[in-house]
Amino acid sequence: MAADRTTPPVAVVTGANRGIGYEVVRQLADRGHHVVLGSRDLDRGRAAAARIDPGGERVTAVQLDVSDEASVSAMADRVTRELGRVSVVVNNAAILYDTWAQARSADLGEVQRALDTNLFGAWRVTQALLPLLRRGPHPRVVMVSSEGGSLQSMSGGTPAYSVSKAALNALTRLLAGELRRDRVLVNAICPGWVATDMGGRGGRPVTEGAAGVVWAATLPDDGPTGGFFRDGKPVPW
Numbered sequence: 001m002a003a004d005r006t007t008p009p010v011a012v013v014t015g016a017n018r019g020i021g022y023e024v025v026r027q028l029a030d031r032g033h034h035v036v037l038g039s040r041d042l043d044r045g046r047a048a049a050a051r052i053d054p055g056g057e058r059v060t061a062v063q064l065d066v067s068d069e070a071s072v073s074a075m076a077d078r079v080t081r082e083l084g085r086v087s088v089v090v091n092n093a094a095i096l097y098d099t100w101a102q103a104r105s106a107d108l109g110e111v112q113r114a115l116d117t118n119l120f121g122a123w124r125v126t127q128a129l130l131p132l133l134r135r136g137p138h139p140r141v142v143m144v145s146s147e148g149g150s151l152q153s154m155s156g157g158t159p160a161y162s163v164s165k166a167a168l169n170a171l172t173r174l175l176a177g178e179l180r181r182d183r184v185l186v187n188a189i190c191p192g193w194v195a196t197d198m199g200g201r202g203g204r205p206v207t208e209g210a211a212g213v214v215w216a217a218t219l220p221d222d223g224p225t226g227g228f229f230r231d232g233k234p235v236p237w
């Protein structure tokens with residue numbers, strides 16, 4: 001992971017071997033970031049990184065299972081040791097769009113699994129990288145959420161996913177408030193319905209969904225914090 005220690009800014013993206021996370025890595029690397037591509041399977045992560053950056057200068061694959069405390073600590077230790085800085089954390093990894101389930105009969109083990117990745121995963125990764133973020137000049141945290149977590153539009157169905165994203169939105173508000181004095185901008189982003197393995201066919205292109213995430217990752221210092229956005233525009237909580 002040898003890299004220039006003064007520039008460029010470093011971004012860490014979770015769940016980035018495919019889907020929206022992969023495209024966020026590609027767009028951030030294009031904008032001049034050194035991107036740490038988190039993947040729970042390191043071989044898949046390395047293959048993804050090589051597709052974006054065959055020279056291996058702008059993208060580094062790192063093993064990262066956000067549901068595993070030891071994996072998150074190892075990632076943070078490695079980034080601290082080898083890069084020494086982080087400007088952007090994109091908490092993108094998520095599971096269990098449980099279209100087959102209902103709250104009244106949901107398997108709570110499944111709900112717990114969703115929370116462990118979609119909520120606690122983002123929480124763990126953010127806590128682990130906070131010391132590095134705080135040191136940097138323009139720190140940004142992006143929670144890749146979903147309108148499925150909007151209380152206003154919730155009316156039954158996808159219980160594990162919806163509750164985990166509503167909780168992620170609450171975490172966004174808490175962190176934004178607590179980290180405002182450290183100049184860390186923390187926002188939740190809905191990428192819209194995107195044609196990925198999770199989104200299925202018919203959604204918008206992944207480039208468009210990822211662009212709204214990259215917008216939040218590259219906000220100016222006077223940009224918003226504690227908000228919920230899609231395509232740069234507010235979405236109701």
Ligand SMILES: NC(=O)c1ccc[n+]([C@@H]2O[C@H](COP(=O)([O-])OP(=O)(O)OC[C@H]3O[C@@H](n4cnc5c(N)ncnc54)[C@H](OP(=O)(O)O)[C@@H]3O)[C@@H](O)[C@H]2O)c1
Binds near residue numbers: 018040145192
């Ligand atoms: N697609 C949509 O329409 C849509 C709409 C609204 C919100 N979103 C949100 O956008 C984000 C990305 O979704 P996507 O459509 O790109 O999903 P996806 O195609 O299913 O990709 C999910 C990614 O997350 C990774 N992941 C899952 N569990 C993980 C864990 N414990 N640790 C690390 N990585 C893990 C997966 O890794 P593996 O390859 O190892 O499984 C994969 O790289 C998610 O937060 C999702 O909720 C998507």
